[in-house]
Amino acid sequence: MKLLLVEDDDHVSAALSAVLRRHGFDVGTARGGEEALQELLHGRLAPFDVVLLDLGLPDQDGFEVCGRIRKLTSTPVIMVTARADVRSRIHGLNLGADDYVVKPYDTGELLARIHAVARRTSAEAEPDGRSPADTYESLRLGPLTLQIPTRRVLVNGEEVALTRKEFDLLALLAHRPGVVFRREQIISEVWRTSWEGTGRTLEVHVASLRSKLRMPELIETVRGVGYRLVAPPPAV
Known part of the structure; x- marks a missing residue:
């Protein structure tokens, strides 16, 4: 499964990327919103299956990035952030995020959520699959x-x-x-x-x-x- 990790903290990105790769993911990384959008554009021939999106990015707010991603592609987006308030959760989901994970999180739970959104997207893409x-x-x-x-x-x-x-x-x-x-x-x-x-x-x-x-x-x-x-x- 190909995954794009959007995270500006190099230590967090390196540690999480290592964990994800140990679990069989092909991980691409981006440190900001514009870089993430470029990765998604350039990856159209081999598209990403899931995007893990931090909200506290250096160049633009993660909510704005999510909105732009959703205009670009239907790739599932999981917001991974320290913003735990319900209003932020609702706003993120309204923008088109498929899930919302609050830091600090259990790695096993994050992996389960990644697989869950990937399964849902795969089921919805079946020719005779219906909601x-x-x-x-x-x-x-x-x-x-x-x-x-x-x-x-x-x-x-x-x-x-x-x-x-x-x-x-x-x-x-x-x-x-x-x-x-x-x-x-x-x-x-x-x-x-x-x-x-x-x-x-x-x-x-x-x-x-x-x-x-x-x-x-x-x-x-x-x-x-x-x-x-x-x-x-x-x-x-």
Whole structure:
């Protein structure tokens, strides 16, 4: 697996690169955002499978780099950073990051997350592979409309931009409003993995949906079980 490590601390980069290579990764490195973008451009003939992106880069903020990467390629991006606040997690995922790992981290966990996002991307690239949302008809719940074929979401007729996983999560819950989906079921169907570490990512995506749709009561947390969508009243 070919991996691009974007990290400006030479000691951290050297140590992590050595670990990754011992586990069979072909590792390329970049010390800043512009260098990372050039590596991705030049690697198109043999593209990278995953990007590990530090946020504290010397030439530009990692969030900006992630946004530019996402315009350039669909290569999975894992943000690896000391910024542990939920707002930063949500912002990173909204920009298109596939996962978010907070320093200091366990190396085994990081390796598991790398393999997890690579597996998900590989499954989604299969010719007949479909996301959970693709199996549903278009849905309308009060002021909320999901146009499944075009993957668009509208609230009171105004489009709301969602990430791929946010849309899949919302579509899964909206297909059966009022029904409680277990966390394990959601993670299996939306993230296509059974790894428990995805649970935190699920929480962040739920928080992001509540914020973007401006309907915090739409997705209800069922403590100890999972989540359900509470059908909103009809639009006035």
